[in-house]
Amino acid sequence: MNPLIKKLVESENSSIRAKYPDFKSGDTINVHVTIREGTKDRVQQFKGIVIQRRNRNTNGETFTVRKVSNGVGVERVFPILSPNIALIEMIKQGFVRRARIYYMRGKMGKAARIKDKKVVVS
Amino acid sequence: MSGIIGKKIGMTNIFQSDEASTKQIACTLLQVGPCVVTQVKTKETDGYDAIQLSYGEKKPKNTSKAMKVHFEKAKTTPKFKVIEFKGFAKGKYQLGDVLTVTDIFSEKDVVNVIGTSKGKGFQGVVKRHGFSGVGATTHGQHDRARHPGSIGASSYPSRVFKGLRMGGRMGGDRIKTKNLKVLRIYPQDNAILVSGSVAGANNSYIIIEKS
Numbered sequence: 001m002n003p004l005i006k007k008l009v010e011s012e013n014s015s016i017r018a019k020y021p022d023f024k025s026g027d028t029i030n031v032h033v034t035i036r037e038g039t040k041d042r043v044q045q046f047k048g049i050v051i052q053r054r055n056r057n058t059n060g061e062t063f064t065v066r067k068v069s070n071g072v073g074v075e076r077v078f079p080i081l082s083p084n085i086a087l088i089e090m091i092k093q094g095f096v097r098r099a100r101i102y103y104m105r106g107k108m109g110k111a112a113r114i115k116d117k118k119v120v121v122s
Numbered sequence: 123m124s125g126i127i128g129k130k131i132g133m134t135n136i137f138q139s140d141e142a143s144t145k146q147i148a149c150t151l152l153q154v155g156p157c158v159v160t161q162v163k164t165k166e167t168d169g170y171d172a173i174q175l176s177y178g179e180k181k182p183k184n185t186s187k188a189m190k191v192h193f194e195k196a197k198t199t200p201k202f203k204v205i206e207f208k209g210f211a212k213g214k215y216q217l218g219d220v221l222t223v224t225d226i227f228s229e230k231d232v233v234n235v236i237g238t239s240k241g242k243g244f245q246g247v248v249k250r251h252g253f254s255g256v257g258a259t260t261h262g263q264h265d266r267a268r269h270p271g272s273i274g275a276s277s278y279p280s281r282v283f284k285g286l287r288m289g290g291r292m293g294g295d296r297i298k299t300k301n302l303k304v305l306r307i308y309p310q311d312n313a314i315l316v317s318g319s320v321a322g323a324n325n326s327y328i329i330i331e332k333s
Contacts, residue, residue, distance in 0.1 A: 002132045002272060004153075005134050005151050009136065009306075009307075049138060059135045059136060060134070082137070082146075
């Protein structure tokens with residue numbers, strides 16, 4: 001990408017990015033989404049595992065959160081700069097070996113667990 | 123139409139909100155000028171009013187002697203693109219003046235952008251003209267799924283009509299994209315951000331005109 005695009009257009013959003021934790025695929029997060037019903041705003045929470053982050057550090061960056069709700073897998077894609085995202089909470093950091101953990105889609109129950117990331121305390 | 127020469131830098135997207143909703147819109151960053159006025163044409167001397175703008179640096183060794191003198195007259199270095207524009211206010215710009223973004227555009231303007239589309243080479247009718255192909259791959263149609271079908275009747279007219287759409291060279295055309303909104307202006311970097319897409323590759327020359 002041309003550095004001028006980064007400098008002029010995409011640098012506007014660094015403050016939005018700074019608000020959110022640095023999450024990766026394999027992490028469990030809770031996304032607070034504002035939903036407009038008529039004239040009222042309401043906050044809905046979507047808690048699940050991040051299975052991918054696409055187009056990182058561009059304006060088009062999105063991430064996908066997967067959860068299993070009533071036995072049915074639900075995935076939701078959020079643009080990270082979306083003004084509808086009120087808050088992103090980091091619940092748990094997971095250890096996975098790849099950037100896009102699509103293999104989670106084929107797993108249910110105990111098989112769908114993710115190892116915790118070991119945090120080195122210095 | 124008054125306009126200016128520039129370069130396509132690339133695409134990105136921004137969130138834009140109005141009272142009702144917030145939309146993520148695709149947008150293109152364009153380098154706009156600065157352009158030098160290298161000739162002022164008038165009705166008396168040339169039969170019509172226009173100004174000639176030049177943009178982009180060019181090595182002097184690759185410039186012909188005639189053009190070198192032409193640029194010297196405007197007291198500027200050799201330029202890559204030289205294009206004439208009608209529609210500027212008469213007598214507003216003199217030889218050697220430099221036009222920048224803010225001279226012509228302001229935010230919320232609507233512009234047309236002319237670019238040269240990317241060359242696609244020799245393409246069939248499905249890609250080039252949007253034909254739907256023969257469709258069926260059964261009933262004996264084993265090898266002609268993307269063919270044009272019939273190109274005319276038989277004994278009358280006994281020929282194929284001129285201009286019938288067929289395969290051929292696609293792309294590399296001059297394409298004008300109309301009514302793009304100017305979303306932002308960056309005077310320091312001589313750039314504007316317009317809504318939507320613009321024909322051509324990144325770093326290709328474009329003409330931005332007021333619509």
